Amino acid sequence: MAILVLGGAGYIGSHTVDRLIANGYDVAVVDNLVTGHKAAINPKARFYEGDVRDKKFLNDVFDKEDIEGVIHFAAFSVVPESMKKPLKYFDNNTGGMISLLEVMNAHNVKKIVFSSTAATYGEPKQIPIKETDPQVPTNPYGESKLAMEKIMHWSDVAYGIKFVALRYFNVAGAKPDGSIGEDHHPETHLVPIILQVAAGERDELTIFGDDYDTPDGTNVRDYVHVMDLADAHILALKYLQAGHDSDAFNLGSSTGFSNKQMLDAARDVTGKPIPAKMGPRRAGDPSTLIAASDKARKVLGWKPQFDDVHEIIKTAWNWKEKHPKGYDDQKGNK
Ligand code: NAD
Ligand code: UDP
CATH class of the missing domain: 3.40.50.720 (NAD(P)-binding Rossmann-like Domain)
Structure with a gap:
């Protein structure tokens, strides 16, 4: 079946x-x-x-x-x-x-x-x-x-x-062998946008708001x-x-990373400067989102293998380096 x-x-x-x-x-x-x-x-x-x-x-x-x-x-x-x-x-x-x-x-x-x-x-x-x-x-x-x-x-x-x-x-992130990955048009998610800047496809990252009630003022995500x-x-x-x-x-991972921390992690992984500026808040964004995900671990037996954002970003960067144009470089496919 x-x-x-x-x-x-x-x-x-x-x-x-x-x-x-x-x-x-x-x-x-x-x-x-x-x-x-x-x-x-x-x-x-x-x-x-x-x-x-x-x-x-x-x-x-x-x-x-x-x-x-x-x-x-x-x-x-x-x-x-x-x-x-x-x-x-x-x-x-x-x-x-x-x-x-x-x-x-x-x-x-x-x-x-x-x-x-x-x-x-x-x-x-x-x-x-x-x-x-x-x-x-x-x-x-x-x-x-x-x-x-x-x-x-x-x-x-x-x-x-x-x-x-x-x-x-x-x-x-992406499949570690870099054969499939994230490719949205337009891209709106933080990690692929940061990597577009790292790859020179965008001039800079705009961080949406640094006046949130979080340790460094930027949104925290899991x-x-x-x-x-x-x-x-x-x-x-x-x-x-x-x-x-x-x-x-x-x-989720039960650990939060701020937008600034994600930017720093991507700079570490790619070795690129990744220029960034602060911008206004984006409508509809909650300040902090961190999951309690012990239920999935206990009940479903879920055991995530990637527990470090550096590792996650590394797999996304590998996909990006192998497919600079995403799926557009694969003939006959959208
Ligand atoms: P995506 O846009 O890459 O994938 C969605 C797929 O659904 C696309 O292939 C699209 O062509 C197809 N699709 C959309 N509407 C359709 C329709 N009416 N009929 C047939 N196909 C249709 O998105 P994603 O990032 O892979 O997200 C997948 C799901 O996960 C979504 O439902 C999203 O709400 C949920 N989600 C994503 C995230 C994230 O961080 N990406 C976070 C939370 C939840
Ligand atoms: N974000 C940002 N600049 C961007 C894209 C996203 O500062 O160019 C921020 C966004 O405001 C949020 C976080 O990155 O705080 C994650 O956003 P994303 O759209 O990736 O996911 P969401 O949390 O909305 O599901």
Whole structure:
């Protein structure tokens, strides 16, 4: 039986597809390539190009494939864009979840692992953030993902579709051999932007705000390596296969790094000066996000291999050096 990965051509999805295949799973991918790349998909996976919201297309995929469970990455995830275009986010993210669950239910597929996010918590009342803490998003992206969690909850109650919501904190890094990595247009995430400056593609980094209530005034985030994250999805699948109830897990390192500390770490790793300036705050940014992620370690048996941001940045830099133009340098692929 196959695992269907929605959004498997994207950054985290492609690393998860790769790890699933390395672990012997039969994998099918659905992606409309709106931000993903065909070249990122492990060639051993069967690829269906199309939109999650297109129920006819999705029904055909479920008819063709013998699907045991679903991993759902397909979404928009840029916080500042969501502040300006909230409906785009509710349409694609929340709307996509509704059509997916309808098609899953019609085909009696009852297991889903879902990409949720720290953005569902909003500005936390306490650090580290526990799974049971209040979820009060400060931006439409986080709100669209929280709505997806709630829709899964009620679909479990009504149809018995079991879910694991994995609430990622900040994801970075690339497969250590440099064959796949992060390639977004435009790039908005801190680590790849810092590395674009290191590579001379941008003149400087702008740090968004240095007047936060943090040790050096810049935002603090909790970074997790994309390969460790990919492995957590496999553990979540096994958890559902073992017949456990629906649940949510934070995925982070439980350690915070400020934006300034990330810049310093990248200067160390790359040996480049990486010019930077301070700029105004970015709308919708919480001050500090650090995960309590002992639950994933205890319940899922998750054992992250990368516990140092230098190592994480090193793998992202390796991908960048091997693919200066990202996937654009791979002929015939978006
Ligand atoms: P990404 O943009 O690289 O990947 C998303 C993939 O989904 C892309 O390949 C895109 O083409 C596809 N897609 C989007 N809408 C679709 C639709 N309607 N139909 C079919 N395919 C569609 O993003 P990513 O960084 O890999 O993030 C993956 C997931 O993880 C997202 O759901 C995001 O919310 C979540 N997440 C990411 C981070 C992070 O730091 N990158 C943090 C927390 C949560
Ligand atoms: N950031 C920054 N400059 C940039 C991009 C990001 O200062 O060019 C900051 C951003 O304000 C946040 C942190 O880096 O404090 C991580 O942002 P990112 O978009 O990577 O992830 P998010 O935390 O929003 O999921």
